[in-house]
Amino acid sequence: MNVMIIGGTSGIGLGLARHYLQQGAHVTACGRHPEKLQGLAHQRLTVQPLDIADRDAVRRTISQQAQNGRCGLDLLIVSAGQYADAAAIAQDRNAAIPVLKVNVGGLDHAFGAAAEVMMARGGQLVAIASIAGLQKDYPGGSLYSASKRAAIAICDSYRKALEPFGIAVTTIIPGYVDTARLRELNGGDASRKPYLMKEEEAVRRIAAAIARRDERYVFPWQMHLLVRIFNALPLALKSLRQK
Numbered sequence: 001m002n003v004m005i006i007g008g009t010s011g012i013g014l015g016l017a018r019h020y021l022q023q024g025a026h027v028t029a030c031g032r033h034p035e036k037l038q039g040l041a042h043q044r045l046t047v048q049p050l051d052i053a054d055r056d057a058v059r060r061t062i063s064q065q066a067q068n069g070r071c072g073l074d075l076l077i078v079s080a081g082q083y084a085d086a087a088a089i090a091q092d093r094n095a096a097i098p099v100l101k102v103n104v105g106g107l108d109h110a111f112g113a114a115a116e117v118m119m120a121r122g123g124q125l126v127a128i129a130s131i132a133g134l135q136k137d138y139p140g141g142s143l144y145s146a147s148k149r150a151a152i153a154i155c156d157s158y159r160k161a162l163e164p165f166g167i168a169v170t171t172i173i174p175g176y177v178d179t180a181r182l183r184e185l186n187g188g189d190a191s192r193k194p195y196l197m198k199e200e201e202a203v204r205r206i207a208a209a210i211a212r213r214d215e216r217y218v219f220p221w222q223m224h225l226l227v228r229i230f231n232a233l234p235l236a237l238k239s240l241r242q243k
């Protein structure tokens with residue numbers, strides 16, 4: 001199997017890269033900082049510098065991968081993601097740009113390019129969205145939440161369009177996963193986040209959902225339930241939660 005992971009240089013994406021290498025797959029891990037993978041040498045691993053916001057570069061990289069006799073492309077996973085909270089955006093409006101360019105535009109570039117090369121023999125597209133995308137009025141992170149809601153909608157559209165061509169689309173919708181990036185966003189310690197999941201456990205569950213070709217996989221269920229309850233609250237109560 002030939003797997004490409006955009007956002008495969010750290011966190012959940014890197015965990016998935018390790019998983020598919022263990023399964024015997026050929027893996028191409030992409031990101032803006034390929035040097036992060038210097039310690040991970042493997043004969044079936046290709047490390048590729050790529051900025052998912054650069055549409056032409058994404059098309060070129062995916063089409064080269066598909067034409068490469070050794071590789072081809074069976075599974076594309078987009079784990080690349082950017083976060084900026086409302087306070088950061090209020091301070092500098094430019095902070096919103098990467099969130100939109102990566103989480104929304106980049107996902108569309110990658111799915112569009114991969115769909116073209118998979119048309120002939122099928123395949124699977126996967127996006128790592130977020131449970132924030134299911135929550136209406138996500139406290140402090142409304143743009144991130146909207147971008148992940150858009151990511152979920154993009155997956156739904158591609159799924160409908162690509163089903164006749166044997167291309168499956170899986171949307172992964174995680175709650176909090178204890179990655180280095182989440183810890184960094186929370187002053188070095190994410191342990192107070194509700195239903196925080198260990199990275200290895202999240203990777204195991206995500207890989208299983210991909211193997212089942214789930215349309216959507218939301219986890220953990222407790223976080224999903226909380227979000228559904230929150231969404232059902234009247235606006236006045238929600239705004240109390242945001243203070």
Ligand SMILES: NC(=O)c1ccc[n+]([C@@H]2O[C@H](COP(=O)([O-])OP(=O)(O)OC[C@H]3O[C@@H](n4cnc5c(N)ncnc54)[C@H](OP(=O)(O)O)[C@@H]3O)[C@@H](O)[C@H]2O)c1
Pocket residue numbers: 006007008009010011012013030031032033034036050051052053079080081082102128129130131173174175176177178179180181182
């Ligand atoms: N951790 C959580 O609690 C959690 C919860 C729900 C959803 N998620 C989502 O899960 C995904 C992975 O998150 P993570 O916690 O594993 O964070 P992470 O370690 O920061 O992973 C993000 C990956 O995206 C890559 N990336 C960022 N901007 C890029 C760009 N412009 N072009 C190409 N690659 C880019 C980064 O690599 P480079 O630096 O090399 O570019 C990195 O490999 C994200 O989409 C995130 O929104 C995370």
